[in-house]
Amino acid sequence: MDSARDDTRKSDIIIDKIDVQHNEEALREADRQMSPWQCLRQNPKIVLWTLYANSKLLVRSKTFATEVNGQLIIPAYWQSAWSAMYNVMMIFGSFTAGYMQDWLGRRSVLLLGSIVAAAGIAISFVSETPPQFLGGKIVTGFSVGLFTTTTQTYVSEIAPLPIRGIALSVNTIMMNLGLLLAIATSFSRVAIMDKSAFRVVxxxxxxxxxxxxxxxxxxPESPTWLVFKNRNDKARKALEQLSGPNENIEARLAQIIDNVETERRLHLEAASFAECFKGTNWRRTRIILICFYMPQVIGAVLSSNAPYFLNQTGLSSSTVLMLVQVGIAAGVISALFNAFMMMKFRHRPLMFFGVGVCVAMYFTMGVAAAFPKTNASLLVIGVALVFTSISYGPAVGASMAVAGEVSASKLRAKSLGIGVAFSSIVSTIWTIILPYLFNVDQLNMGGHIGWIFFVMGILMLIVLYFDVPGTKGRTFEELDIMFELGISARKFEKHKLNEGPVDTK
Structure with a gap:
């Protein structure tokens, strides 16, 4: 009986919401008619704040090795320990960010992340033993969890509709640039065999x-968070600080207030992590989890170990260095190019394309590993691995855009916190397993690892088709209604809210 009354209440709210949307049509239509280029030119401050918020992702962790039989080797147990604890602390950081963002705001969590990150770097700077370095990884991992969750939440709330997907994919560009900077600074010190070599880095x-x-x-603080805290005057001031001179501040503020009030009426429960797993919010959370697993499908952990992995397969150090540099450059180009592609194409086709490229590369790697170990076969394995970076832009960039858009506004910080935590958990699992799969003193699978990621890629294509909708061009208000109506993932992009019967299959 209570369930029936609740369904009736939500149906009435949705009808009221659609009626209200007709009154807001001018604002939404202006957003849709504006091209991404126009939006970028009219909102330079939002572009700069988006880049600023993502700048922490330029930091990449470094490791060091010990010499065994004349070769620098990182013991598998230390590789696993460093990476696992780093990711475990990212989990704690992301959940902490989920709570603190709703309590103190987005800016306060970014400040905390800066302090913790500086402390983690300091510990790594003075460390001289693997256990000391582990302490640095633990503290730094916590800060990255804080930053990653908060950055995506903040960017999703300040970016205008025409560039929201592009803004949410900036983190992919920054991560690739961070990896490029890490490689460049590390290789500039590689010939120096004293403590200054790693401390300068x-x-x-x-x-x-x-x-x-x-x-x-x-x-500026997030206007959406300020509205949730009933600080509408401060939200108006934040919008003025963020927006260009041609923005209709009052209309934009009214849109945010209307969205917040509709969510409050649809979901009477207080924002909590448990609420993310109930009703239609569970579908949204599931989509976020799928999107945050995308980096593992394309082999992010394996790629981050590419220099060591390829050296273990038997490739010369000079060849490995060349391949890694080419692969990183390809990843940066892919991420930048994807920003332009997101202006032209929808999210789902981009994700399909990215995963498809990755599947092809890992298939090539697995086939090459079946041949006798020669310079040619090893080179094919190396080329296939490093060029999976081509898929980073469309696969990860588009999936991060979807993840940042699908959650309910009041649950966004917590939903993204769950996503980052889940990503850290699965990343931890892979970082523990992979060294034992490819180390020469363990299973020594070499290029046969490609078959594992090939199968995961095929499964991801199936999941994307049935469960991950395209959100490009949809306002948060529209997304709220469409999830309540149960629109299927395949119908999401083409559905019109004022059309007849709803197709949920």
């Missing part, structure tokens, strides 16, 4: 939390 990393800390006093 860690010292350089202090620049990024420093940038965040310096810019925070000028960063």
């Amino acid at each position: 860690f010292a350089a990393a202090w620049a990024f939390p420093g940038i965040i800390a310096i810019g925070l006093p000028f960063l």
Whole structure:
């Protein structure tokens, strides 16, 4: 009986909401008619704040090795311990961010992340043993969990509709640039065999939390968070600080208030992690989990170990260095190119394309591993692995855009916190397993690892088709209604809210 009354209440709210939407049609239509290029030109401050918020992702972790039989080797147990604890602390950081963002706001969590990151870099800077370095990884991992969750939440709430997907994919560009910077700084010190070799690299990393800390006093708070806290005057001021001169501030503020009030009426329960797993919110959370598993499908952990992995397969160090540099450059180009592709194409086709490229590369790797170990077969394995980076832009970039858009506004911080935590959990599992799969003193699978990721890619294509909708061009209000109506993933992009019967299959 209570369930029936609840369904009736939600149906009435949806009808009222659709009626209200007709009154807001002018604002929505203006967003849809504006091209991404026009939006970028009219909102330079939002573009700069998006880049600023993502700048912490430029920091990449580094490792060091010990010599065994004349060869530098990182013991598998230390590889696993460093990576696992880093990811475990990302889990704690993401859940902490989920709570603290709703309590203190987005800016406060970014400040905390800057302080913790600086402390983690300091520990890594002074470390001289693997256990000491583990301490640095633990602290840094917590800060990355704080930053990743908060950044995506903040960007999703300030970016205008025409560039929201592009803005949410900036983190992919920054991660690739961070990897490029890490490789460049590390290789510049590789011939120096004293303590300054790694300490200079860690010292350089202090620049990024420093940038965040310096810019925070000028960063406008999220208008959506301020509205949730009933601080509408401050939300108006934040919109004025973020927006271009041609923005209709009052109309935009009214849109945010209307969205927040509709969510409050549809979901009377207080925002909590448990609420993310109930009713239509569970479908949204499931989509976020799928999107956050995307980096593992394309082999992010394996790619991050590419220099060591390829060296273990038998490729020469000079060849490995060349391949890694080419692969990183391809990843950066892919991420940048994807920003343009997201202006032209929908999210689902981009994700399908990215995963499809990855499947082809891992298939090539597995086939090459079946041949006798020669320079040619090893080179094919290396080329196939490093060029999976081509899929980073469309696969990860588009999936991060979807993940940032599908959650309910009041649950966004917690939903993305769950997503980042899940990503850290599965990343931890892979970082523990992979060294034992490819180390020469363990299973020594070599290129046969490609078959594992080939199968995962095929499964991801199936899941994408049936369960992950395209959200490009949809306002948060429209997404709320469509999830309540149960629109199927395949019908999401073409569905019109004012059309007749709903197709949920």
